[in-house]
Structure formats: C-alpha cells, structure tokens
Amino acid sequence: xxxxxxxxxxxxxxxxxxxxxxxxxxxxxxxxxxxxxxxxxxxxxxxxxxxxxxxxxxxxxxxxxxxxxxxxxxxxxxxxxxxxxxxxxxxxxxxxxxxxxxxxxxxxxxxxxxxxxxxxxxxxxxxxxxxxxxxxxxxxxxxxxxxxxxxxxxxxxxxxxxxxxxxxxxxxxxxxxxxxxxxxxxxxxxxxxxxxxxxxxxxxxxxxxxxxxxxxxxxxxxxxxxxxxxxxxxxxxxxxxxxxxxxxxxxxxxxxxxxxxxxxxxxxxxxxxxxxxxxxxxxxxxxxxxxxxxxxxxxxxxxxxxxxxxxxxxxxxxxxxxxxxxxxxxxxxxxxxxxxxxxxxxxxxxxxxxxxxxxxxxxxxxxxxxxxxxxxxxxxxxx
Ligand SMILES: Cc1cc2nc3c(=O)[nH]c(=O)nc-3n(C[C@H](O)[C@H](O)[C@H](O)COP(=O)(O)OP(=O)(O)OC[C@H]3O[C@@H](n4cnc5c(N)ncnc54)[C@H](O)[C@@H]3O)c2cc1C
Numbered sequence: 001x002x003x004x005x006x007x008x009x010x011x012x013x014x015x016x017x018x019x020x021x022x023x024x025x026x027x028x029x030x031x032x033x034x035x036x037x038x039x040x041x042x043x044x045x046x047x048x049x050x051x052x053x054x055x056x057x058x059x060x061x062x063x064x065x066x067x068x069x070x071x072x073x074x075x076x077x078x079x080x081x082x083x084x085x086x087x088x089x090x091x092x093x094x095x096x097x098x099x100x101x102x103x104x105x106x107x108x109x110x111x112x113x114x115x116x117x118x119x120x121x122x123x124x125x126x127x128x129x130x131x132x133x134x135x136x137x138x139x140x141x142x143x144x145x146x147x148x149x150x151x152x153x154x155x156x157x158x159x160x161x162x163x164x165x166x167x168x169x170x171x172x173x174x175x176x177x178x179x180x181x182x183x184x185x186x187x188x189x190x191x192x193x194x195x196x197x198x199x200x201x202x203x204x205x206x207x208x209x210x211x212x213x214x215x216x217x218x219x220x221x222x223x224x225x226x227x228x229x230x231x232x233x234x235x236x237x238x239x240x241x242x243x244x245x246x247x248x249x250x251x252x253x254x255x256x257x258x259x260x261x262x263x264x265x266x267x268x269x270x271x272x273x274x275x276x277x278x279x280x281x282x283x284x285x286x287x288x289x290x291x292x293x294x295x296x297x298x299x300x301x302x303x304x305x306x307x308x309x310x311x312x313x314x315x316x317x318x319x320x321x322x323x324x325x326x327x328x329x330x331x332x333x334x335x336x337x338x339x340x341x342x343x344x345x346x347x348x349x350x351x352x353x354x355x356x357x358x359x360x361x362x363x364x365x366x367x368x369x370x371x372x373x374x375x376x377x378x379x380x381x382x383x
Contacts, residue, residue, distance in 0.1 A: 006304045007071060016075050022052060023082035031085040034210040035355055038202075042091050042125060042167055042211075050122030055096050059104055063112045064120040070248075070310045073097065074303075077249055081256030084352050086359035087210030089256075090366075093249045094163045094211075095119060098367070099128035099172045102187065102242040106230040115170055115189050127168035128246070129159040129190070129216060130239060136161075137372050139174070139239060140182035144218060146175035148225065153177075153188060155196075155221040165214030166199045168192055172242075178233040185235040189227045196221040207358035244316050246367045247324040251303045254327035254363050258296045261338040261356055262289065268342060285341060292334045299327040318380045325373035328363035335360050 026048065034040040049055050057073050059065025066072070077097075080089045096119075103116045118124035135141040144157025155175060162171070171190045178184030190197075200215035230238045266289070269280020279285065306323040309316035339346035339353045346353050364370040 005308070008075075012071065012075050015072060016079050018052065019054065019076055019079035020082050022049070022054075023079060023084075027083035027085065027088055031083065031088075031352070031355070032349070034085060035087065036209075038209050039212065040085075040088055040091065040210040042095075042164070043122075045088075046092075046095065046125065047122035049092070050120065055122060056116075056120030057096070058101070059116060059120050060112075063104075063117040065104075065116075070307050074248075074252055074307050077252040078256045081253070081260050084260065085210055085355070086253065086257065086362070087208040089253055090163055090208050090362075091211035093253070094128060095126050097249050098242070098246040099126035099164075099168075101245040102172060102238055103189070103229065105241070106238060107189075108226075110226065111189060111229065118169075124169040125164055125167050127162050127164040127171045128242075129162050129165070129171040129173040131159060131161050133158055133160050133215075137369060140185070140236060141180075142174055142176060142185060144173075144175050146177050146186065146188060148177075149222075151225055152222045153225055153227070155188075155190070155218045155223065157218050159216040159218075161203065161213045162216055163208075163211055163213055165216050166202055166212040171216070172229065174235055174239055177235075182236040184233055185239070186232055187229040187235040187238050188223060189229055190218075190221070190223055191227075194221045194223055207355070207361055209358075240317075243368060244310065244320045247320050247373075248303070248306055248310060248316075250363055250367045251299070251306065251320070251323040251327040254324075254331040254360065255296065255300045255303055257356055257360050258292075258299070258327075258331050258334045261335050261353060262292060262296065264352060265289070265338040265341050272343075279341070288337055292337065295330055296334065299323070299330050302326055318377065321368075321373045321376045321380075324368065325370050325377065328373075329370055331360045331363050 053066055056065030057068050057076055061067045077093060083089055100116055100119055103111060119126050130139060132142050132144060146153040146155045169192055173188050173190040175186055175188055176184050177186040196219040198217045200217055203213045205213055270278050272279045303323040306316055306319040309319040335357050339357045342351060342353055345351050348354060
C-alpha cells in the first residue's frame with residue numbers, strides 16, 4: 001500500500017476540479033430534461049469530453065489517451081456523480097471503461113487504432129454486449145454464435161439490456177465460437193453498421209432513463225476474423241477480467257451517489273422545520289445519518305482498497321466483488337433514508353433524491369448481482 005492512502009495529490013485535485021466544473025456546468029442543468037426525454041446528447045457531449053481528454057484516462061498516449069492510472073479513473077468516476085444523473089454516468093463509463101478497458105488491455109495495435117482511438121477522440125461510441133434474453137448471471141451459457149466462414153465470423157443471436165446499444169458504433173461482444181460452457185466463448189469487436197444487425201426495443205425502465213438499454217439482434221452478420229479480441233475460446237476469462245473494471249466503476253458510482261444524497265439531505269435538514277426546529281436536529285435522524293456517514297466512508301475505503309489492488313497487478317476479484325457488493329447494497333439503505341428524510345418532497349421528481357432512488361436500484365443488479373458477488377466472495381474465501 002502507498003505511504004499516503006488514498007494517494008491523492010495536487011494533480012488529482014486539479015483534475016477533479018475540472019471534471020466537477022464540467023459536470024456542474026454542462027451536465028447537471030439538464031438532469032431532469034434528459035431523464036424525462038429518455039435520452040441525452042451523448043455524441044455531442046462525448047466530443048466535448050474528448051477535447052478535455054476525459055475519454056482516454058487510462059488509454060496509452062499513442063492512441064490519444066492520457067496513459068494515467070486507476071486512481072485518476074476513480075477521481076473521474078467519483079466526480080461524475082456531480083452530473084446528478086446516473087444514466088449519463090453509466091453511458092459515459094460504459095464508453096470509457098466497461099466496454100473498452102479490455103481493448104486497452106488485450107487489443108492488437110490495429111484494433112486499438114480502429115476502435116479505441118476513435119472512442120478517445122469522441123468519434124465512436126462503445127457498448128458492451130454480454131447479457132442475452134436467456135443468460136445474464138450465467139455468462140457461460142450465452143448462445144449468440146459466431147461461426148467461422150472464410151476470413152469472417154458469421155454472427156447470429158440476440159443481446160438484451162445493452163447500455164448505449166442504440167447509439168453505439170461498435171460493441172465489445174461476447175459470442176459462442178466453440179463448445180457449450182465457458183470454454184467456448186470469445187470476444188469480438190462488432191461494428192454496428194454491419195448488415196444484419198438491428199436495434200430492437202429500447203427498454204422502458206425504472207431508472208437510468210437518460211441512457212438507452214436496448215435489445216439487439218444479429219442475423220447472419222459478417223465481421224472479419226481480425227476483430228477477434230484476445231484468444232479464440234478464451235473470452236470467458238477476458239470477460240471476467242473486464243468485469244473487475246466494470247464492477248469497480250459500479251462501486252465508485254454507488255459511493256458517489258450516496259455522498260451526493262447525504263450532502264443534499266444534510267442541507268435540507270437545516271432548511272426544513274417541523275415542530276419548531278430544523279428536522280436535521282431530531283436525534284433519530286442525527287443518529288441514522290451518523291451511521292450512514294460512517295458506512296459510506298467504509299464503502300469508500302473498501303473501494304479504494306480495491307483500486308489499490310487493481311493497480312498492484314494482482315488479481316483484484318475478491319476486493320472488487322466486496323466493494324461492489326457493499327456499496328451497491330448500502331446505497332439501497334442510505335438513499336431510501338435520504339428520500340424518507342425529504343418527506344413528501346422526496347417523492348416529487350423535482351428533487352434529485354427521487355431520481356437517485358430509482359437510478360440506484362440498478363446497482364445490486366447490473367454488472368453482476370449482489371447474489372453473484374456473494375457467490376464469488378464465498379468461493380474465493382474457500383467456502
Ligand atoms: C439497466 C441495465 C443496464 C444493463 N447494461 C448492460 C450492458 O451494457 N451490457 C450487458 O451485457 N449487460 C447489461 N445489463 C445486464 C445485467 O448485467 C444483468 O441484468 C445482470 O447480470 C443479471 O442478469 P439477469 O438479468 O439475467 O438475471 P438472472 O441471472 O436471471 O438472475 C435472476 C436472479 O437470480 C439470482 N441468481 C442468479 N444466479 C445465481 C446464483 N448462482 N446464486 C444465487 N442467485 C443467483 C440473481 O442474483 C437474481 O436475483 C444491464 C441490465 C440493466 C437492468
């Protein structure tokens with residue numbers, strides 16, 4: 001562990017301020033409108049983010065990135081909470097990390113040039129396509145096939161819930177290239193302008209409404225075999241490795257959202273009066289919030305511990321699974337109480353807490369459910 005932990009320094013501070021200012025000025029003012037509209041101008045905003053260097057924090061400099069580490073990524077993901085719209089945060093982190101982190105790690109120079117560099121420049125948008133109508137937690141059971149034919153793969157099947165699915169230029173796609181089970185899966189980079197690809201229903205959902213979660217269909221889609229990412233039939237391992245970045249982003253999102261919700265609640269507790277005093281002065285709430293602030297700090301430090309593990313090069317699966325589980329489940333309690341503290345106003349969409357409550361319900365489901373996290377933690381702890 002570094003001598004100062006977490007190892008924040010002046011560079012991180014400057015970077016944070018820049019991201020926070022961008023979120024406050026460019027994103028937060030639209031939080032209600034984009035949520036109501038069920039979309040946000042991702043392409044336009046990603047170009048603006050690209051100009052600030054925000055899309056390629058961990059990407060090597062030769063592909064236009066900043067070549068920085070997970071600590072800068074953490075600062076970025078934390079500050080994104082200031083957009084006050086988790087749909088926007090998800091859309092962004094899928095693009096910068098969840099769908100593309102794996103390209104940075106195992107992509108060929110040609111793949112990085114063709115897919116990663118344009119994402120960093122804000123020219124291409126990425127999605128991650130793993131989940132299918134018949135297989136979510138059970139990734140080893142996916143059935144979308146990629147059959148080899150000459151120099152191509154021919155892809156048939158369906159994906160669902162895909163974040164950015166309707167707007168993506170390419171998808172980091174899990175396909176079956178071999179036998180049933182985990183040893184027959186590969187990852188491919190799938191351009192969405194491929195013939196036979198269609199975007200089906202944009203799913204109408206409880207939260208993160210600004211970003212689409214789409215059903216995708218693949219009918220005899222031909223892509224070149226050079227788009228194979230990593231090794232043939234080795235995709236399951238690559239997906240599991242990529243999940244660590246995705247889940248870490250989930251934990252950071254949870255901590256960020258809880259901190260914002262608490263900040264808002266503490267402010268509200270000073271303004272709103274009942275029975276002749278500010279509601280924040282009722283001991284029942286002071287104690288509840290004292291517990292929540294303590295638990296949020298614990299979630300944050302556990303998340304930082306997972307970031308540290310990620311940076312160390314050792315397998316971070318245990319720490320990341322713990323951080324995702326703890327932050328996602330804690331967010332349900334903290335945000336429930338923050339809404340309750342607002343009384344009737346908490347139920348009104350004008351207040352951020354109503355949207356945050358809906359948005360954060362996703363955390364214990366997306367990117368691996370809390371039950372799956374517990375299975376992983378159990379297995380890695382010898383149970
Ligand atoms: C808004 C949204 C956005 C998403 N974005 C993406 C995306 O961009 N890309 C993508 O690929 N996927 C995406 N997903 C899919 C998401 O990752 C899956 O929904 C999630 O992994 C759970 O899979 P499932 O929905 O099939 O649930 P299931 O696997 O059917 O699980 C149903 C229930 O059974 C439980 N369960 C399953 N297995 C076990 C077990 N072994 N032990 C105990 N309990 C178990 C689960 O915990 C859950 O409670 C998204 C989902 C949503 C809702």
